[in-house]
Amino acid sequence: MHDLRASLRTRPLIAQAQGILQERYGLRDAEAAFDLLRDSSQQHNVKLRTLASVFLSAPRPADGPQWFPGRTRAPAPELNFAPWLSRSRVPRSAFAEAVLSTALRCVRSARGLLHVADPLIGPQLEAHQGIPEALLDHLTRGPDGAGRGPATDAMREGRRGALTDGLADARLTEETRQALRAAGIGHAWYAPLRSASGESSGVITLYGPPPGPAPTETEWKALDLVVAQAGEWLDWHRRTVMLDALEQLHAQGRALAGKGRG
Numbered sequence: 001m002h003d004l005r006a007s008l009r010t011r012p013l014i015a016q017a018q019g020i021l022q023e024r025y026g027l028r029d030a031e032a033a034f035d036l037l038r039d040s041s042q043q044h045n046v047k048l049r050t051l052a053s054v055f056l057s058a059p060r061p062a063d064g065p066q067w068f069p070g071r072t073r074a075p076a077p078e079l080n081f082a083p084w085l086s087r088s089r090v091p092r093s094a095f096a097e098a099v100l101s102t103a104l105r106c107v108r109s110a111r112g113l114l115h116v117a118d119p120l121i122g123p124q125l126e127a128h129q130g131i132p133e134a135l136l137d138h139l140t141r142g143p144d145g146a147g148r149g150p151a152t153d154a155m156r157e158g159r160r161g162a163l164t165d166g167l168a169d170a171r172l173t174e175e176t177r178q179a180l181r182a183a184g185i186g187h188a189w190y191a192p193l194r195s196a197s198g199e200s201s202g203v204i205t206l207y208g209p210p211p212g213p214a215p216t217e218t219e220w221k222a223l224d225l226v227v228a229q230a231g232e233w234l235d236w237h238r239r240t241v242m243l244d245a246l247e248q249l250h251a252q253g254r255a256l257a258g259k260g261r262g
Contacts, residue, residue: 010049013120017052024060025253036252044245045091050118054242055249057119067250073240077232080225085233092116092237096127099230100204103191104129106223107215109206111185115143115151116193116202116234123152123203130207135183138176143203145176154190155203161190164214186210191227195235202234 014037021033037055041048061067079085082098100114111130115123123143128136143151149171154161163169164187167177180188187208193201204227208214215223 010052010121013049013052013056017055020056021249021253025257027253027256032256036249036256039252040245040248043248044241046242046245047092050092050124051242051245051249053118053120054238055246058246061250065251065254067247068243071243073244074236076240077229077236079229079233081229092234093126095230095233095237099226100127100129102226103204103206103223106226107189107206107208107219109208111183111207113139113143113205114202115155115205117155117200123155126202132183135179135185138179143205144172145179146173149176150188151190151203151205155192155200158192158194158198158200160192160220162214163188166210180207183207184209187212187214189215191223193227193231193234195231197235199231199235201231201238204230 014034015030017037018030018033021027021036022030027033027036037048037051040046041051044051058067062069076085076090079095079098081102082095085095085098096114096116100112103114104110104112112128113125113131114127116126118124125140125143131139138145143149143155150161150163150169153171163172166186167180167188172180180186185207187210189206189208191204191206193203195201
């Protein structure tokens, strides 16, 4: 069900991107535009809906062979906790799974979520572990089960957050609180993912049982190292891999320009 909801939420973005591509490059039909999106998505290991969202939020390219002339490509930043992910075209989903697994080990938790900021539709679920299906379905509406809550606040403000004392917090809806309790969750901790420049990239939510202990200061420090590197990687991915994907769209679109109307 959560996959269906995500698909319904992002399908209009893909259709809108197809329409703009078709008009911008004079493609023969929406299917040709979809082929461009699909090819660039596969070539750069990015999800179709992510590429569509970035495409729609990017400035219109000027006339010329390059969308971003003069751009300098940076190498992938190192990830000490997952060095095999430091090459350039690792799927973001594989990165997210590695980050979440490491974060959970840092605080001795078995349940968590990782949301990545989307430029158009807000935080998008990228990885989850140990979350019951019913709760996962609820949380696909947003990191807190709605558009605003402790997780989104932590991401926006760039500060860790925590819910204890039976999840008593006015920012959670009663529906969300009941869904968390039904899953045996009594504590929640939120760690924002930010780059060194302060850009917000996402948020990790870690859950614990009602009688469980809070993370120690040593565990928090270990987690801080992970989320700092993760924030840098996501910022690099947005500035490098995603722009590479847009450049491919532009180059292939220009190569096909007008052929469908000729």
